[in-house]
Amino acid sequence: MVTLREIPDEVRGWIGKTLVEDTSEFAIEQSYIFTSCASVENGNPLLWDAETAAAVTAGWIAPPTMLSVWLRPHHWAPGRTEERLPLEVHFRLKKLLDLPEAIIAANELSFGEPVRPGDTLRARQTLRSISEPKTNKLGTGRFWVIDVEYFNQRGEWVGTDSYDCFGYRRD
């Protein structure tokens, strides 16, 4: 039977706080929007036809489900010596709670103002909760919930990506 480490005071103090703030490495670009649409054969005229986009959304928008795409770091960048992780709070928790395995058990997306080509986005990661120890078929560990809220360059909320994670040790 696995015995879990107590939650460190440092980590308890994180609950409800914004721990990481980040900015997109590039302005939202339309070629990436087309690539995403092509990957799922999404022919929505809102995303392909300028006149439809003008009539319905006052110009081009990105598919709402691309929300998390825009803050993902490049696979490589000059001068970078450490890997940048897209959901940094999650990996900090795994390390500090000494839980080497983890899965994303559920994911919730909510959408606000449309994201448009040329926008730059800012994101903030907030730890919402950490559970008491739980045991399931994967092992023994803890659930935690991280909210990633996204805002455009005008400070308007464009969406939230919430992750229900389970960090664990195999029994």
Added chain:
Amino acid sequence: MARSFKILTAGDVKAGDRIPPLAVDVTATTVVLGALASRDWRPMHHDRDFAKNQGVRDIFLNTPNQAAWFERYLSDWAGPLGRLGRMRFKMRTSVCPGDTMVIEGVVKAVETDAVGCCWAEIDVGLTVTGEAATTCAVRIALPANERDNPWLRRGGEWKP
């Protein structure tokens, strides 16, 4: 002048309606293209040897790309005036090359909120050989009539 497009209003939809299924034969290209389109560079989505060494049967579709498949499925049904408000996923099993994934949806409720926005609540499921791989509860705004446009809602008029 915008080309004509499909308009599905809230009045066209009722609880219990089934959305026509979408079947897709998943290939390695489907998985890799989806991962790169969502800027997900992790090797389990493009490197078969890595995936198998992790105990998975093959590379598999990542969650953001599954979300994009669900969005495509719903916009095929609702047309461009349908505006996604919220999606909640539960991932159960992986979707790999060689699988045929089937996406199906059923309308659970249609309602109008306090600010006059019409919403359809839809349960969407992605199955492989009849087994649920991913479930997704969706809240999508539909126009109240052919003159309404949920995309024009801002601030307090938009409560996803």
